[in-house]
Amino acid sequence: xxxxxxxxxxxxxxxxxxxxxxxxxxxxxxxxxxxxxxxxxxxxxxxxxxxxxxxxxxxxxxxxxxxxxxxxxxxxxxxxxxxxxxxxxxxxxxxxxxxxxxxxxxxxxxxxxxxxxxxxxxxxxxxxxxxxxxxxxxxxxxxxxxxxxxxxxxxxxxxxxxxxxxxxxxxxxxxxxxxxxxxxxxxxxxxxxxxxxxxxxxxxxxxxxxxxxxxxxxxxxxxxxxxxxxxxxxxxxxxxxxxxxxxxxxxxxxxxxxxxxxxxxxxxxxxxxxxxxxxxxxxxxxxxxxxxxxxxxxxxxxxxxxxxxxxxxxxxxxxxxxxxxxxxxxxxxxxxxxxxxxxxxxxxxx
Amino acid sequence: xxxxxxxxxxxxxxxxxxxxxxxxxxxxxxxxxxxxxxxxxxxxxxxxxxxxxxxxxxxxxxxxxxxxxxxxxxxxxxxxxxxxxxxxxxxxxxxxxxxxxxxxxxxxxxxxxxxxxxxxxxxxxxxxxxxxxxxxxxxxxxxxxxxxxxxxxxxxxxxxxxxxxxxxxxxxxxxxxxxxxxxxxxxxxxxxxxxxxxxxxxxxxxxxxxxxxxxxxxxxxxxxxxxxxxxxxxxxxxxxxxxxxxxxxxxxxxxxxxxxxxxxxxxxxxxxxxxxxxxxxxxxxxxxxxxxxxxxxxxxxxxxxxxxxxxxxxxxxxxxxxxxxxxxxxxxxxxxxxxxxxxxxxxxxxxxxxxxxxxxxxxxxxxxxxxxxxxxxxxxxxxxxxxxxxxxxxxxxxxxxxxxxx
Numbered sequence: 001x002x003x004x005x006x007x008x009x010x011x012x013x014x015x016x017x018x019x020x021x022x023x024x025x026x027x028x029x030x031x032x033x034x035x036x037x038x039x040x041x042x043x044x045x046x047x048x049x050x051x052x053x054x055x056x057x058x059x060x061x062x063x064x065x066x067x068x069x070x071x072x073x074x075x076x077x078x079x080x081x082x083x084x085x086x087x088x089x090x091x092x093x094x095x096x097x098x099x100x101x102x103x104x105x106x107x108x109x110x111x112x113x114x115x116x117x118x119x120x121x122x123x124x125x126x127x128x129x130x131x132x133x134x135x136x137x138x139x140x141x142x143x144x145x146x147x148x149x150x151x152x153x154x155x156x157x158x159x160x161x162x163x164x165x166x167x168x169x170x171x172x173x174x175x176x177x178x179x180x181x182x183x184x185x186x187x188x189x190x191x192x193x194x195x196x197x198x199x200x201x202x203x204x205x206x207x208x209x210x211x212x213x214x215x216x217x218x219x220x221x222x223x224x225x226x227x228x229x230x231x232x233x234x235x236x237x238x239x240x241x242x243x244x245x246x247x248x249x250x251x252x253x254x255x256x257x258x259x260x261x262x263x264x265x266x267x268x269x270x271x272x273x274x275x276x277x278x279x280x281x282x283x284x285x286x287x288x289x290x291x292x293x294x295x296x297x298x299x300x301x302x303x304x305x306x307x308x309x310x311x312x313x314x315x316x317x318x319x320x321x322x323x324x325x326x327x328x329x330x331x332x333x334x335x336x337x338x339x340x341x342x343x344x345x346x347x348x349x350x
Numbered sequence: 351x352x353x354x355x356x357x358x359x360x361x362x363x364x365x366x367x368x369x370x371x372x373x374x375x376x377x378x379x380x381x382x383x384x385x386x387x388x389x390x391x392x393x394x395x396x397x398x399x400x401x402x403x404x405x406x407x408x409x410x411x412x413x414x415x416x417x418x419x420x421x422x423x424x425x426x427x428x429x430x431x432x433x434x435x436x437x438x439x440x441x442x443x444x445x446x447x448x449x450x451x452x453x454x455x456x457x458x459x460x461x462x463x464x465x466x467x468x469x470x471x472x473x474x475x476x477x478x479x480x481x482x483x484x485x486x487x488x489x490x491x492x493x494x495x496x497x498x499x500x501x502x503x504x505x506x507x508x509x510x511x512x513x514x515x516x517x518x519x520x521x522x523x524x525x526x527x528x529x530x531x532x533x534x535x536x537x538x539x540x541x542x543x544x545x546x547x548x549x550x551x552x553x554x555x556x557x558x559x560x561x562x563x564x565x566x567x568x569x570x571x572x573x574x575x576x577x578x579x580x581x582x583x584x585x586x587x588x589x590x591x592x593x594x595x596x597x598x599x600x601x602x603x604x605x606x607x608x609x610x611x612x613x614x615x616x617x618x619x620x621x622x623x624x625x626x627x628x629x630x631x632x633x634x635x636x637x638x639x640x641x642x643x644x645x646x647x648x649x650x651x652x653x654x655x656x657x658x659x660x661x662x663x664x665x666x667x668x669x670x671x672x673x674x675x676x677x678x679x680x681x682x683x684x685x686x687x688x689x690x691x692x693x694x695x696x697x698x699x700x701x702x703x704x705x706x707x708x709x710x711x712x713x714x715x716x717x718x719x720x721x722x723x724x725x726x727x728x729x730x731x732x733x734x735x736x737x738x739x740x741x742x743x744x745x746x747x748x749x750x751x752x753x754x755x756x
Binding site for chain 2: 227229230233234236237238240241243244245246247248286290291292293295
C-alpha cells in the first residue's frame with residue numbers, strides 16, 4: 001500500500017518537475033531570443049527595434065539594412081548555432097568517456113583543423129591554392145577536423161577501451177600542435193597574428209551559405225543525437241552494463257563519436273576553435289536541471305550552449321568596444337570559473 | 351506474486367565443451383556444466399583462476415574460445431543482444447557512480463530492454479521497479495541520490511537494477527566484495543530468496559567458502575584452468591578439496607562446521623587439553639593463535655571439539671561414540687600428557703563417556719605437570735573437585751598464567 005502511494009507520489013513529483021522543466025526551457029528560449037536581438041541592435045551603428053523590424057521585413061539598400069543582413073544577423077545566428085552544436089558535442093563525449101573534463105576538442109578535432117589552417121595561413125601553400133580565395137581557410141579546417149575524425153573513428157572501431165582512445169586523441173592533438181608550433185616559428189610576424197586570432201575563434205564573417213549548412217546538417221545531427229538519448233543513458237553505467245542491457249555498444253560508440261566529431265569539426269571549420277563552451281555548458285545544464293537524463297540534457301545543453309555563446313559574443317564586442325576581444329578569451333573567462341566552482345561542489349563527477 | 355519454480359532437471363543454462371579466455375590462451379578449458387532454474391551456483395577458486403572470465407563469457411562480454419553455451423536449448427550466439435538482456439542480467443565488480451541519479455531512476459535503467467525507443471516508463475515499468483526495490487529491501491532508499499549510498503546499499507541497488515531486467519539468469523561477479531558483514535549476509539539472503547521465490551538461476555563468484563557452502567545449491571571449483579569439481583557443496587567442499595583449491599598450508603576448511611580454522615605456527619611448547627562437548631573449541635583456537643602446539647583427548651569422534659581440534663591440526667586421541675572409552679585409550683592419552691608441558695582442563699561436563707577423562711587430569715597432577723583448570727571450583731560437584739590444579743577463570747587469565755609458568 002505504502003509502496004503504491006509512494007509510487008503515485010513520485011509520479012506527481014515527476015509530473016511537477018516535468019512542468020518546471022518546460023518553464024526553464026521557455027525561459028532559456030526567451031533569453032536566447034533577447035540576446036540575439038541585443039546582438040543585432042547593439043554596435044557602432046545602434047539600431048532601434050522598430051528600425052530593425054523595418055530592415056528585416058523590407059530590406060533596402062541602406063547601410064543599416066546591409067549591416068543587419070550582411071554582418072549582424074549572420075553573426076548572431078552563427079553564435080546560436082555554433083554554441084548549441086559545440087555544447088551537444090561536448091555532452092556526448094562527456095557521457096561516452098564518463099569524464100567531466102572532456103570537451104569536443106579532446107580527440108584532436110580542433111588540433112587537426114588548426115594544423116591545416118596553419119599550413120594555409122603560415123606557409124606559401126596559400127599561393128598555390130589562391131583560386132580557392134576566401135574559402136581556403138574554411139576548407140583547410142574542414143579537411144583537418146574531418147581527417148582527425150576519420151582517424152579517431154577508425155581507431156574506435158578497433159580499440160575497445162575508451163581511455164586508450166582518449167589518450168590517442170590527446171597524443172594526436174600534441175602532434176598536430178607540434179607541427180603548428182614549428183610552422184609558427186618559421187612564419188612571418190604578420191601572418192602569425194592573423195593565425196593566432198583565428199585560433200581564438202570568432203563568429204564574425206559568416207556567410208549565409210555557412211549558416212544554412214550549419215542549420216541543416218547541425219539539426220540533422222542533433223536530432224540523431226536525441227534519438228540516441230536512451231542508449232546514452234545506459235552508457236552512464238559504462239560499456240559493460242550497456243552491453244548487458246542489450247545495446248550494440250560498438251555501433252553506439254561509432255555513432256557517438258561520429259556525431260560529436262561531425263558537429264565540432266563543422267563548427268571549428270567555420271568559427272575556429274571556440275574554447276570551453278563544449279566543456280562547461282553540459283555541466284551548467286546538469287546543475288540547473290539537476291539530472292543526468294540525456295533526454296532532458298540534450299535539448300538543455302543545446303539551448304544553454306546557444307545562450308552562452310551569444311552572451312560571450314556580445315561580451316567580446318561590448319566590453320572594450322570598439323576593440324573586439326577574442327571569443328575564446330571570453331568563453332574561458334566564463335567557463336573556467338564555472339567548471340572550478342562545480343568541481344569544488346563535487347557536482348560534476350561522472 | 352511469486353512464480354512457481356518449474357520442475358527441476360532441465361537446465362536453463364548449459365555449457366558444453368566450453369573453453370573461455372582469450373585467443374590462443376584459454377583460461378578455463380572444457381567446461382561442461384548445466385544450471386537449473388531457481389538454482390544458486392557459486393564459482394569458487396583462487397584469484398586469477400578465471401571465475402570472472404567465465405562469467406564474462408556467459409554474459410557474452412567475451413567470445414568463447416571453443417564450445418557452446420545454450421540458454422533453454424538455444425545457442426547463445428543465435429540470441430540477439432536485446433533479447434538476451436531480457437533473459438540475463440549482470441552485477442559487475444566495476445564501480446559505477448553516475449551523478450544526479452536517484453535510486454529509483456537508477457533501478458529504472460534496468461527496464462531498458464522493456465521500454466520504448468525513448469525509454470519512457472509505463473505504469474507496469476514503475477511497478478516492476480518498485481517490486482525490485484522491495485525485493486532487495488531498498489524501498490526506503492528510492493529517493494536518495496545513488497552516489498551518496500554506502501557500498502552495501504549500492505550493491506543492493508545494483509542487484510535491484512539487474513532484477514528490473516526481469517531476467518531468468520542473474521550473473522554476479524563477487525557480489526559481496528567490499529561489503530560489511532551485515533550487507534554481506536543481507537545480499538546473500540536476498541539472492542537465495544530470489545532463487546527460491548522467483549525461480550531465477552543465480553551464478554555468482556564468491557571468495558567466502560563458508561558462505562558459499564551454506565548458500566549454494568551447487569558449487570564449481572575452478573583451479574589450474576579446469577573446473578575440478580562441480581556438485582553439491584556437501585559433497586564437493588571437503589576439507590581436502592578446499593585445501594587443494596586454495597593451496598592452504600596453515601588453514602583448513604571444516605565441512606562439518608562450514609568454517610575455516612587457522613592453524614598456529616606452534617612456536618611454543620605443546621600443551622594437552624582435556625575437553626569435550628564443545629568446551630574446548632574456543633580454548634583450542636586461542637591456544638593455536640598464541641602459537642602453542644596442541645594435543646587433546648580423549649574425545650568422541652562426533653564431538654564438536656573433535657572437528658575444531660582436527661581443523662587446527664591438533665593431535666587428537668579419538669574414540670568412536672558407540673562404546674565407552676576403554677582403558678587402553680586413556681593410557682594412550684597419558685603417554686601423550688607425559689610429553690606435554692602443561693595440561694588444561696576446560697571444565698567439561700565430567701559424566702557419562704567423559705567421566706574417566708578426570709583421571710587424566712589427576713594423573714597429570716601427580717606427574718608434576720602444571721594443570722590449569724577453567725572449571726568453576728565452587729559449583730563443581732564434589733567428585734570432580736581435584737587438588738593440585740591452578741584455577742583460572744577466563745581464557746585471557748589462562749594465557750597470562752601459562753606465560754608465567756611455561
